[in-house]
Amino acid sequence: MKLTPRLLEIAKMVDKNSIVADIGTDHGYIPVYLIENKISKKVIACDINKAPLQSAIDYINNKKLQNKIDTRLGNGLSPLNENEVDTVIIAGMGGILIQNILEENKNISKKAEKFILQPMVASSELRKYLYDNNYKITDEKLAREDNRYYEIIVAKKGQEKVKDEIYYEIGKKLIEKNDPLLKPFLEKKINKNKSILKNIEKNSSKENLKYNQIKNRLSKLEVIYNDRFRKDN
Incomplete structure (x- = not known):
């Protein structure tokens, strides 16, 4: 098997x-x-x-x-x-x-x-x-x-203390070891969060807690992505 x-x-x-x-x-x-x-x-x-x-x-x-x-x-x-x-x-x-x-x-x-x-x-x-x-x-x-x-x-x-809650969303060890699938995985997460933000913008006010939380999470995911893979772009 x-x-x-x-x-x-x-x-x-x-x-x-x-x-x-x-x-x-x-x-x-x-x-x-x-x-x-x-x-x-x-x-x-x-x-x-x-x-x-x-x-x-x-x-x-x-x-x-x-x-x-x-x-x-x-x-x-x-x-x-x-x-x-x-x-x-x-x-x-x-x-x-x-x-x-x-x-x-x-x-x-x-x-x-x-x-x-x-x-x-x-x-x-x-x-x-x-x-x-x-x-x-x-x-x-x-x-x-x-x-x-x-x-x-x-x-x-x-x-183990977590310095930033973004490491709940994306495992710190995946980043540290630069997992072979990390780049497409991060891209998928970033695109998903962008899509959620667009839906919120379309259907409700930007000035709500969920919108700000997702926007903050997206920003941190993009920082991780750029730190790791900007040279590849």
């Missing part, structure tokens, strides 16, 4: 010899990949819904990997025991839902060492939650499938 670019980048973030929980495992593609490629020693594949979990069970059994991949039905981190895994993957969900999963199962989330998070939406809200709740973002990566970009956030326990 060849992983999609999104799932492959997630798998690349997993440390060698780790014990992993894949929350919302769906078809079990990441757990199988981690074991087949000798990245993880053991994986626990969890899902809240019976149908996708059964798909994962069938796939894992077909690969004869049931001795190294456990499958568990349950909500969020609740199927796990304390200190059972060192790495938690939560991918393919909204950022608010990921935040709630971490918050509602603190007895588990406090014990894990590494979190690999891939929000489908609300990545800025998720980053803010991490910074506000004693997590440190240690790495980030972008993946692209067709015309959609996916943000992969790696977090560990620790404290």
Whole structure:
């Protein structure tokens, strides 16, 4: 099974010899990949819904990997025991839902060492939650499938201050490492914010809080873009 670019980048973030929980495992593609490629020693594949979990069970059994991949039905981190895994993957969900999963199962989330998070939406809200709740973002990566970009956030326990709220919107690590997809990703964000401003200008007053917030965010995104890529233009 060849992983999609999104799932492959997630798998690349997993440390060698780790014990992993894949929350919302769906078809079990990441757990199988981690074991087949000798990245993880053991994986626990969890899902809240019976149908996708059964798909994962069938796939894992077909690969004869049931001795190294456990499958568990349950909500969020609740199927796990304390200190059972060192790495938690939560991918393919909204950022608010990921935040709630971490918050509602603190007895588990406090014990894990590494979190690999891939929000489908609300990545800025998720980053803010991490910074506000004693997590440190240690790495980030972008993946692209067709015309959609996916943000992969790696977090560990620790404290880190954010000097500017723009780093909720665009991951600081993406900028520092100059991610290969950073330029088109920033361009897409800039164009989206410009479009939102035009709609506000067309349908309501410029003198409102939302308009000013978006205008300020757009200005900061353009500064980041120009600092990084002005020489390319």
